[in-house]
Amino acid sequence: MDAWIGQLLAAEGLAAMGHAQRPDQADLGLGWLYYGLARLIKPELAVVIGSWRGFAPMVIARALADNGQGRVLFIDPSLVDDFWRDPAAVRAYFARFGLHNIDHHRLTTQEFVASPRYSALGEVGLLFIDGYHSExxxxxxxxxxRPSVPAHGVALFHDSIRVRPSRIYGDDKVYEHRVRHLIDELRGRQGLQVVDLPYGDGLTMVRTAGMPEVLRA
Structure with missing residues (x-):
């Protein structure tokens, strides 16, 4: 695992984008939480929406591989740049890190929801939201x-604690991260548990409380 972490954090772009990584210490930062939750929940399917260079989907995919089962469904339309545009290159990129359990869909969430794959979704034990950061x-x-995430599952929102401008799409396409406003709304919904973690660019965990809660081994 140490060698894999070193390889991951040494790759271009994988120690950036606010996950509190520390390459000099082989420290995944928030990635430890992504990995740990995936090991604990043991989902057959995790969904990741958006990623700059694949840090979150790869850490989660590694956890599922270590579990011995499970796949990551990764949705990113590659609108920031062309990194995710070529399917063969994307598969080869993940394979460099020994990962063969990530299925990338070069679609927006709206386009994916209209696809047959969405209609065939089963349970989503882990949902990671890090796409376009408007409310x-x-x-x-x-x-x-949300309807596919069970009570023992978790939704994670990245860049979720502060409102700030983003120039990731270019200086002429500045927009504001406003996920914080959605989190404030979810905090007021009955039956949801919402926890902010002020590390890196911020992370929020959301889960539906079981009624009653069922303990799992």
């Missing part, structure tokens, strides 16, 4: 998959 898009991402 409206984060809400669409969450509500589209």
């Amino acid at each position: 409206e898009q984060a809400r669409f991402d969450y509500e589209s998959f």
